[in-house]
Amino acid sequence: MGIRERLSGNEAIAYAMKQINPDVMGAFPITPSTEIPQYFSAYVDNGEVDTEFIAVESEHSAMSTCIGAEAAGCRAISATSSCGLCYMTEMLYVAASDRLPITLAVSCRALSGPININNDHSDAMGVRDTGWLMLFAETNQEAYDNYLQAMRIGEAVGLPIMICQDGFITSHAIENIELVEDEKVKAFVGEYRPKHYLLNKDEPMAVGAYATPVYYMESKRQQAQAMMDAKEVIRKVGAEFGAMTGRTYGLIEEYRMEDAEEAIVIIGSSAGTAKEAVNQLRQGGKKVGLIKVRSFRPFPAEELCAALKHVKAFAVMDKDDSFNAHCGPMYAEVCAALYAAGISGPKGINYIYGLGGRDVRVESIQHVFAELEQIASTGDVGETYRYLDVRE
């Protein structure tokens, strides 16, 4: 049985970091993830971990630090949000293509402008094509659990991994949480033993080589395979974690999807609000359900197709916008998955919601289901690109 505690999401991440005791942290503060390196640096100062904490002058340098350390053969970590993640972007690509399994905690926040410090997924979705694995948490517990599984997944396929949670909503709200005992964490996470590393004096090595057109594409194809292979690893590690804690994880979570005729697809903390909406509607006899995407990278195309193929109508909820005059990023990928699988029955719409900390209430989600019910009964989809809870 684990340890009962009450922690904010940021505290939970910092605590998981302490239990893992990684080799190097390179970090620069930015709201709302600042507390993660803040709490962790206290652990460093108190001698509770022997991590080398490198205070850098920017997020670009934070990720560069992690790249150098991970290539050297260390476990390297960082944490960031919003513009900080944007500023890291150049190095995020390098980390992924150099196949360095760095772990990055992201407390998701809107991007400027207008300047805003509250939650949405614009930062994480903006770097969705950098080649990082991306897991999203609904609760503080999931943020902690995902973090404990992160290194196992990243190191198995040789890709860096982002552990995302919703800024302020889970990063700063204190919830009950069940922690795993230190010795169990250490046994589960294990030691990092890379096959090749810069500090190996018996094998001189160069990282970050130039690739001419003759080599570049083969290198990227191999990187793409690592992302494909990650699906099975995420399932396996999630199952093993479940055997240890009773909390099993996969690529998606299906909530009351058996016999559902209308469904929403959602990421992050708003899934909790949406589950309450589903429960209330189910009490009223409505056949509604929810799919929570835990792994956005790799994208769970097959799982989503299997879950959605029998519904009459669905809404994909994007907590950011692609500004393409068409749809948000998750809607595009869900629809591409269905089309590729030849599934054309379900009618799908897209809602852009919760931008810049706009409250997502149970009534907001109920409104979405009301729209879906109408689409299911009439077959008329109407406008597919919609904004939720915007004054007009």
Add this chain to the structure above:
Amino acid sequence: MSHLAKDMTPDVKWQDITPGCNIFEGGTSQTVETGDWRTMKPVLDADKCRQCLLCVPVCPDMSIPMTEDGKRGEFNYFFCKGCGICASACPFGAITMVRDEK
């Protein structure tokens, strides 16, 4: 599966290329023929050359070797990219850049 640079030939498959194109040995630049980048080629006129050796240190690719008797040797065209710095540095007009026909 080999991870040696010599096996990362232009026909290497994606399954066999080293992750991130990382290189797991030292001195691999010796195997890379940068000479095939060349369009112009330096040619030495031995009669004009006074062996002042100004050309040797200015070559960025160390493609002008020194012989054992302290003289400059023939260009190493395996590495020479044809930049022309040696021709500019020569005070005696002993090096001429000519079109490199292959």
